[in-house]
Amino acid sequence: MTLEEPRADDADVLDDPRVTPMMRQYLEIKAANPDCLLFYRMGDFYELFFEDAEAASRALGITLTVRGKHLGRDIPMCGVPLHTADDYLQRLIAGGFRVAVCEQLEDPSEARKRGSKSVVQRDVVRLVTPGTLTEERLLDSSRNNFLAALGRVKGAGGDELALAWADISTGEFRLMAVTAGELPAALARVAPGELLVSDALYDSPEYRQALREAKTSVTPLPSAMFDSTAAERRLLSFFAVASLDGFGDLSRADVAAAGALVAYVDRTQKGGRPPLRPPRPEPSGAVVSIDPATRANLELTQTLSGERKGSLLWALDRTVTSAGARELAKRLSAPLTDLKEITRRLDAVGHLVEAREMRASLREALKAAPDLARSRARLALMRGGPRDLACVRDGVVAAGELATILAVGGLPAALEEISARLGALSDELRGALATALVERPPLNRRDGNFIADGYRPELDEARALRDESRQVVAGLQATYQDRTGVRSLKVKHNNVLGYFVEVTAQHEAKMRAEPLSGEFFHRQSLANQIRFSTNELADLEGRIASAADRAMALENEIFDTLCHAIAEEGERLDAAGEALGELDVLCSLAEIAAERDFVRPEVQDGIAFDIEGGRHPVVEQALEAERSGPFVANDCVLGPADGQDAGRLLVITGPNMGGKSTFLRQNALIALLAQAGSFVPARRARIGIVDRLFSRVGAADDLARGRSTFMVEMVETAAILNQAGPRSLVILDEIGRGTATFDGLSIAWAAIEHLHEVNRCRSLFATHFHELTALAETLPRVFNATLRVKEWQGDVVFLHEVVSGTADRSYGVQVARLAGLPEAVLSRAKEVLERLEDTERKSGAAGLVSDLPLFAVHLAREAKPAPAAKDDALRLRMRDLAPDDMTPRDALAALYELKRLAEET
Numbered sequence: 082m083t084l085e086e087p088r089a090d091d092a093d094v095l096d097d098p099r100v101t102p103m104m105r106q107y108l109e110i111k112a113a114n115p116d117c118l119l120f121y122r123m124g125d126f127y128e129l130f131f132e133d134a135e136a137a138s139r140a141l142g143i144t145l146t147v148r149g150k151h152l153g154r155d156i157p158m159c160g161v162p163l164h165t166a167d168d169y170l171q172r173l174i175a176g177g178f179r180v181a182v183c184e185q186l187e188d189p190s191e192a193r194k195r196g197s198k199s200v201v202q203r204d205v206v207r208l209v210t211p212g213t214l215t216e217e218r219l220l221d222s223s224r225n226n227f228l229a230a231l232g233r234v235k236g237a238g239g240d241e242l243a244l245a246w247a248d249i250s251t252g253e254f255r256l257m258a259v260t261a262g263e264l265p266a267a268l269a270r271v272a273p274g275e276l277l278v279s280d281a282l283y284d285s286p287e288y289r290q291a292l293r294e295a296k297t298s299v300t301p302l303p304s305a306m307f308d309s310t311a312a313e314r315r316l317l318s319f320f321a322v323a324s325l326d327g328f329g330d331l332s333r334a335d336v337a338a339a340g341a342l343v344a345y346v347d348r349t350q351k352g353g354r355p356p357l358r359p360p361r362p363e364p365s366g367a368v369v370s371i372d373p374a375t376r377a378n379l380e381l382t383q384t385l386s387g388e389r390k391g392s393l394l395w396a397l398d399r400t401v402t403s404a405g406a407r408e409l410a411k412r413l414s415a416p417l418t419d420l421k422e423i424t425r426r427l428d429a430v431g432h433l434v435e436a437r438e439m440r441a442s443l444r445e446a447l448k449a450a451p452d453l454a455r456s457r458a459r460l461a462l463m464r465g466g467p468r469d470l471a472c473v474r475d476g477v478v479a480a481g482e483l484a485t486i487l488a489v490g491g492l493p494a495a496l497e498e499i500s501a502r503l504g505a506l507s508d509e510l511r512g513a514l515a516t517a518l519v520e521r522p523p524l525n526r527r528d529g530n531f532i533a534d535g536y537r538p539e540l541d542e543a544r545a546l547r548d549e550s551r552q553v554v555a556g557l558q559a560t561y562q563d564r565t566g567v568r569s570l571k572v573k574h575n576n577v578l579g580y581f582v583e584v585t586a587q588h589e590a591k592m593r594a595e596p597l598s599g600e601f602f603h604r605q606s607l608a609n610q611i612r613f614s615t616n617e618l619a620d621l622e623g624r625i626a627s628a629a630d631r632a633m634a635l636e637n638e639i640f641d642t643l644c645h646a647i648a649e650e651g652e653r654l655d656a657a658g659e660a661l662g663e664l665d666v667l668c669s670l671a672e673i674a675a676e677r678d679f680v681r682p683e684v685q686d687g688i689a690f691d692i693e694g695g696r697h698p699v700v701e702q703a704l705e706a707e708r709s710g711p712f713v714a715n716d717c718v719l720g721p722a723d724g725q726d727a728g729r730l731l732v733i734t735g736p737n738m739g740g741k742s743t744f745l746r747q748n749a750l751i752a753l754l755a756q757a758g759s760f761v762p763a764r765r766a767r768i769g770i771v772d773r774l775f776s777r778v779g780a781a782d783d784l785a786r787g788r789s790t791f792m793v794e795m796v797e798t799a800a801i802l803n804q805a806g807p808r809s810l811v812i813l814d815e816i817g818r819g820t821a822t823f824d825g826l827s828i829a830w831a832a833i834e835h836l837h838e839v840n841r842c843r844s845l846f847a848t849h850f851h852e853l854t855a856l857a858e859t860l861p862r863v864f865n866a867t868l869r870v871k872e873w874q875g876d877v878v879f880l881h882e883v884v885s886g887t888a889d890r891s892y893g894v895q896v897a898r899l900a901g902l903p904e905a906v907l908s909r910a911k912e913v914l915e916r917l918e919d920t921e922r923k924s925g926a927a928g929l930v931s932d933l934p935l936f937a938v939h940l941a942r943e944a945k946p947a948p949a950a951k952d953d954a955l956r957l958r959m960r961d962l963a964p965d966d967m968t969p970r971d972a973l974a975a976l977y978e979l980k981r982l983a984e985e986t
């Protein structure tokens with residue numbers, strides 16, 4: 082609000098007699114929710130006033146008008162109709178707003194009873210924020226919408242951090258410990274819609290960058306909400322337990338994060354209780370650590386431009402349910418490091434690949450399974466409608482069918498366990514929902530007629546009475562036509578008059594004269610029609626209304642009973658909902674494996690890496706779609722060679738467009754897929770578990786953060802060289818290309834040496850600096866590979882085949898020809914290239930290897946301490962000089978002496 086505008090916390094304004102009672106109510110509610118746009122319910126609209134109206138009208142492109150005056154000034158106003166409010170809400174939330182939804186808490190007639198000036202009671206029933214959405218239309222069915230909270234406990238050894246995340250639309254709730262360094266990777270993996278942090282953490286400079294880079298809306302909250310003692314109390318009461326011990330070994334930071342999250346859910350849901358399950362802590366290091374840049378570059382769940390199409394998820398997704406789509410996205414985002422769990426998943430996929438018929442029937446039954454988890458959450462929050470009940474009904478039926486298909490014995494553990502969860506639902510609930518509901522109920526309760534005929538005799542009676550009376554009314558039209566002799570007489574209904582008789586104006590005199598006037602009472606005259614009512618109609622109307630009210634009340638009562646029954650079965654329903662998603666993922670992975678000829682990878686401890694005939698799952702499908710020829714499969718060996726204790730580093734040279742980047746990415750993706758529990762696009766794959774994946778591929782400016790292309794590249798390379806360990810997999814594409822050739826070559830050279838000597842991890846390094854291939858001569862674990870090309874009539878043909886060896890050139894000029902560079906530029910470029918190559922041959926940059934001291938010498942030098950100050954004669958002499966006491970001649974003498982000393986040391 083602007084300064085001149087009244088504020089509710091300004092007592093003078095509220096006491097001002099000119100303020101209308103409604104405006105007083107509005108200002109009070111607005112003051113309690115200052116950081117939200119207030120959706121103020123007025124009949125069939127939500128209205129926004131003052132600055133809220135201005136902001137919303139701008140954001141939504143709706144008309145800004147004026148509604149009355151406040152203290153002599155116009156009140157800016159805009160409104161959104163109730164029935165389309167969800168669409169507007171979605172756009173406002175996407176635009177970064179938070180919305181407080183303020184409802185009428187009583188019928189306006191109740192307010193009128195208190196006096197003509199009384200205002201309908203209203204209050205905020207819910208805050209809508211990006212992380213707390215539950216409506217179907219506000220959510221993407223194929224993705225979770227997580228609300229996350231970052232807990233911090235300060236300790237002697239630094240901050241202890243924990244990330245809690247929950248999806249209130251499905252009930253999932255998880256926890257993990259993170260270090261400050263791991264935070265960006267953890268946030269990129271969870272990709273929360275909203276992140277809660279304490280005010281103190283929000284303001285602390287150490288976390289500023291991580292919070293700014295997390296692509297999420299960050300909500301700072303009072304630090305008291307993160308206090309671990311209060312947080313524990315909150316968790317105990319939310320989950321109605323006496324101790325948190327049953328949830329696992331929770332740290333204070335875990336409790337702080339989880340407690341703050343629950344407090345925020347309470348605050349935004351205004352007491353509504355989503356069916357959150359107890360938080361599940363994830364052991365640290367349970368999933369492959371993938372930093373945000375690597376995740377983005379590998380396009381796991383979305384492409385660099387933010388689309389699903391073209392991502393790994395898109396290429397692999399054969400799920401048929403929303404829960405399955407969400408689960409697959411989570412699995413691809415978080416490949417595992419635990420061999421037992423990976424094997425368990427692979428066993429299940431393997432079984433389903435073989436059991437073709439079972440897979441087909443499971444997928445058929447899954448197709449009928451609705452989004453059980455989200456409907457259940459809406460019902461628990463009292464935001465559900467009859468259609469959500471039907472969803473639960475259909476979900477329960479589908480779970481039963483799936484359990485029957487799986488009841489064959491001899492299944493791998495993961496499938497047995499899914500089958501047990503699906504089969505555990507009570508027949509009673511299944512029976513109740515099946516008999517109570519009509520086949521296709523309406524979305525909203527107020528539409529009625531969602532309970533099936535024959536379920537409750539009183540309801541049938543009330544409906545019969547209502548419908549019979551409606552028929553009697555319909556029959557009255559003919560009786561009245563006979564009685565009045567007016568053939569055009571009609572019996573009609575509207576909300577103001579109820580049922581009435583309507584005749585054209587020419588019959589007015591007759592209707593108003595005896596004997597008809599005794600029966601037909603005049604109600605309303607329009608230009609051409611005259612309307613009357615009768616006692617008989619009024620009586621029928623009352624009967625219809627009370628029968629309809631009774632029917633509605635009975636339907637609502639049954640609705641509540643069914644909701645209660647669903648809540649009672651809650652835990653088992655949630656478990657079955659999760660099982661549905663997991664089963665769908667396993668079937669989907671088996672389906673794609675069969676469809677695209679994927680094999681089961683041999684995943685093992687250790688650092689093996691041996692891919693035979695590997696393919697890039699996305700490029701392969703893209704080539705097929707474009708009919709651009711087959712994808713050429715390639716081998717990749719990065720495991721230790723005989724007698725070595727660390728992985729190999731493959732330096733890949735080759736022509737532009739030869740397929741280097743594709744090869745790099747495909748091997749990273751194959752490792753990730755294997756560890757996510759999927760079969761992989763290869764003829765054979767043996768992979769020692771990767772604990773961290775690093776990549777430096779693609780180039781993107783980050784001008785918003787003041788980083789040039791080269792700076793981004795160096796920041797990412799620095800992270801890799803500083804962090805990669807013996808079980809990491811590192812993918813580097815064209816390091817050093819963003820600067821002058823010699824600088825770039827030198828950095829790339831030193832980076833390879835560092836990877837080889839210090840990081841000692843399995844690495845792939847693609848480059849156009851052919852000089853780097855000389856390193857294979859001195860570094861025992863460096864190997865060279867190249868992509869084959871053929872020259873044919875002066876043109877270059879890419880064979881996309883990776884072979885051992887080195888490329889002699891990049892064919893850049895030929896590729897430029899393919900791209901359509903003008904002929905004059907091409908021929909000049911060729912000329913320059915020949916000259917440059919000639920000069921290089923003479924100077925022989927490749928001779929560097931034998932001339933340069935070994936990298937190990939540098940490491941040793943770096944490790945050697947600098948000479949101590951006390952041994953340094955130059956420094957000692959300088960310390961003794963007293964410039965203020967010296968004559969110019971002394972000063973000159975001292976300068977000569979210092980120079981001599983410097984030359985001696």
Ligand SMILES: Nc1ncnc2c1ncn2[C@@H]1O[C@H](COP(=O)(O)OP(=O)(O)OP(=O)(O)O)[C@@H](O)[C@H]1O
Nearest residue numbers: 711712713714736737738739740741742743744881
């Ligand atoms: N193994 C393969 N089989 C078939 N086609 C391939 C293969 N690998 C790559 N390609 C095709 O070649 C194109 C170029 O591949 P890629 O981008 O990997 O080349 P590059 O060597 O990294 O090129 P540059 O050095 O110019 O960046 C791909 O878009 C794809 O269409």
